[in-house]
Amino acid sequence: xxxxxxxxxxxxxIGSKFxxxxxxxxxxxxxxxxxxxxxxxxxxxxxxxxxxxxxxxxWEARTQHSNAANKLPxxxxxxxxxxxxxxxxxxxxxxxxxxEKYEELQKNSMVIVKANEIVFPLSxxxxxxxxxxxxxxxxxxxxx
Numbered sequence: 001x002x003x004x005x006x007x008x009x010x011x012x013x014i015g016s017k018f019x020x021x022x023x024x025x026x027x028x029x030x031x032x033x034x035x036x037x038x039x040x041x042x043x044x045x046x047x048x049x050x051x052x053x054x055x056x057x058x059w060e061a062r063t064q065h066s067n068a069a070n071k072l073p074x075x076x077x078x079x080x081x082x083x084x085x086x087x088x089x090x091x092x093x094x095x096x097x098x099x100e101k102y103e104e105l106q107k108n109s110m111v112i113v114k115a116n117e118i119v120f121p122l123s124x125x126x127x128x129x130x131x132x133x134x135x136x137x138x139x140x141x142x143x144x
Contacts, residue, residue: 001030005040005084007075007110010092015042018092018115040084041075048074053082072101076108090115 006022008015022037029035042049042059048071052058062074079087089110091098102112 001034001036002086003036003038004086004088005038005079006088006090007041007043007079008039008090008092009043009098010090010094011042011044012092014094014115015044015090015092018090040082040087041078043071043075048078050078072104079108087111088113 008018011019019039022039026037029037038051040051048062049059050062052060078084087110089105089112091102091112092115099114105112
């Protein structure tokens with residue numbers, strides 16, 4: 001069974017709905033697709049919640065007041081420390097500042113899924129650069 005580790009950025013309405021949909025599909029993903037999905041971290045504007053190893057629904061809160069984009073160093077340290085593989089960053093923030101970090105996320109071996117109705121309000125140059133990076137590194141960006 002392939003394990004996918006989710007890092008959810010933004011746990012407001014969109015993020016909460018995503019978690020509920022994921023929980024509803026958990027058995028189907030395991031039985032039909034042979035995929036185990038685990039939410040490894042939840043990140044919002046005040047806290048990084050890290051799932052505790054071997055404990056069901058147990059989280060460690062790492063608090064610092066800043067935006068989600070400024071929490072990325074903590075996220076990367078945790079990924080390395082826990083040796084997480086197949087990491088998917090779910091962007092439920094609606095933040096253009098966070099979208100500017102997509103290239104950095106992909107350089108840190110994360111697949112990005114944009115799970116928000118606010119799609120790409122940034123400049124054409126930004127997306128042209130991101131598209132070039134994605135093509136060069138064979139990275140992934142999913143939105144919708």
